[in-house]
Amino acid sequence: MVMQRGGRSIPSRSTGPSGPDKWYRPQQRSRHSHVTDAMSSSAKPSLGLANLAGCPDCGLLQRVPGHLVAGTTVACRRCDAVLHRHQLDPLGRPLALALAALCLYLAAVSLPLLSIDLRGRETSSTLLGLPGGFDRFDHWELTAVTATTVLLLPLLRIAMLAAVLAGLRLRRPPRRLYRLYRWQAKLRPWAMVEVFLLGVFVAYTRLTALADVDVGPALWALGGLMLVMVATDAAQDEHAVWAALEQRGATSGDTPLQGPNVIACDGCGLVSQAADGASCPRCAAQLRLRRPGSVARGWALIIAATILYLPANAYPVMIITTLGRETPHTILGGAEDLVGAGLWPLALLVFCASILVPVLKLLGLGVLLVAARRGASRRLRDLTRLHRLVNAVGRWSMIDVFMLATLVALVQAGLIASIAPGLGAPAFAAVVVLTMLAAEGFDARLIWDAAERRDTA
Ligand SMILES: [Zn+2]
Ligand SMILES: [Zn+2]
Known part of the structure; x- marks a missing residue:
């Protein structure tokens, strides 16, 4: 038996892709029968515990088959996160x-x-x-x-x-x-x-x-x-x-670690028996059972982002000068301009990326941080999906900043027509960067830990 965090145990019996127990959820994506050398070598790792994977989204340690055909995806049995994607x-x-x-x-x-x-x-x-x-x-x-x-x-x-x-x-x-x-x-x-x-x-x-x-x-x-x-x-x-x-x-190292905990590395996925805080023998990342301070840092980042969201929307992001007349444009004003020009799909895109996504990200991160502290009784998979979504969509808010960069670089014809960045632009870029840092730094496994604590209390 291999001990998991919190004293729970997982069976150490080895299973294959068609094994009787469902410790993994292999999804056959293609019919290739080729197994590469690199994959077969992965069956006998010397630096970590063989055929074990720790889910980065829910923290569950689970068995994964050593040999898989190319094109197979192994998903977490608890939250459906992709653990391995075996490629040709x-x-x-x-x-x-x-x-x-x-x-x-x-x-x-x-x-x-x-x-x-x-x-x-x-x-x-x-x-x-x-x-x-x-x-x-x-x-x-x-x-x-x-x-x-x-x-x-x-x-x-x-x-x-x-x-x-x-x-x-x-x-x-x-x-x-x-x-x-x-x-x-x-x-x-x-x-x-x-x-x-x-x-x-x-x-x-x-x-x-x-x-x-x-x-x-x-x-x-x-x-x-x-x-x-x-x-x-x-x-x-x-x-x-x-x-x-x-x-x-x-x-980074040559020998496996020894220690009281089974920890999956955040950097390379290697599962080691190690002390909390030790350095991964494969990629040198610090091995942590959970990222320390993730919730407090998350709150600090989303509070800072919420404060900056106000000037980002209140101040103009760009100032357009045409024939000597200056017109300030806010983010919302930019979307309205596109509507006025009949460019509905683009207006919708700018509205979603610049206004809707930042608000939904801030709200979503707030929900996740509360769930990680208090523990949610159900919908844990939905919360994990919400974290993946917040992580995936955050960067798309940069569209407005890049659009502005292009306009500012090109439209510089003095009083005839020129475009300058407004005070709202750096505030908006800061909101995007801060929410991205908050989403990436958040340890989604804490939601599952908190739910477990709540269930056992
Ligand atoms: Zn999982
Ligand atoms: Zn590592």
Whole structure:
């Protein structure tokens, strides 16, 4: 028997995909019969407890089969979170896609993005120069947010993934590959190419009303980059890559840990018998039964975000000057403008992303934090789904910031027509970043713990 948190136990009997007990919920997604080397090697990990997985969403420790055919997804038996997704060629295909993404990234940053002709005055921008538009108005924080999420983090993510997968092909892979692989997973929500593209699309529809707009080749490259990055994520099999890193000795430690608790690593998923606070022998992340201070930090972040939500909506996010006349535009005003121009679908998109999503996120996070403290008696799966939803939709609110970045970089024709960021813009960007941090830092397992405590009280 293996002891679980709180003294409960789980059977240590090994089971296969068609075993009699349902400790996992395999979902056959394809009929491939190929089992890769990396996957078969994952059946005998030396650094952790074999064939065990801890659900990141509900905390349940459960058996997972050692051998699975490619295309199989293993889901948590309690909350349906995806535990493993076994892919065909887990080391080769993502590498090819990551290299293709790198080429597209280089094309996207070096070619012209958009150019406009505003009553004879031509302005053009590249992707590299676009965040700098905010600098003219001393909004360095907006430059930093845009440059980090659109330029720096997508590049780091792809380069780290390519380095890890290429490194695994060497005869002696560098030992520190584990760090790169852990970091590229952490950066995933913050690399926002797809959100940026939608922001540019909204900006494009607004620009066409003002000027003649030419779409540059960088925008097509960026579209390709987005598709390839989605395909790379879909082809990734983190379980297989970690198993390969472990097999090739590219891990932080060489020996399994010893300790009183069974803890699943937040960084790599390895299940170890260890003391709370020990360092994971595979990825060097700190092993915690639950993330300490997650609820208090969550409250602090959503209170700060709620306070900033007021200036974000009360102050204009952009100031448009046409023929010497300045018109301030709030977030709601921007959506109304799109309605006025007959662009209903875009107005709905901006309304959802900029007004509805932040409010629902703040309310949703509040509900989750109360459930984690007091314990909900039912609907635990729904609460876990709510957490996944809040995590997934949060980044899309950045559409407004990226639209503004595009407009500010391009529409600078002095008194004829120019667009400047307003005070509401940095407040709004801060709301998005703070709610994203709150959603990501929240430990959803606490909801299940609190419910258990409530049931046993
Ligand atoms: Zn679960
Ligand atoms: Zn780890």
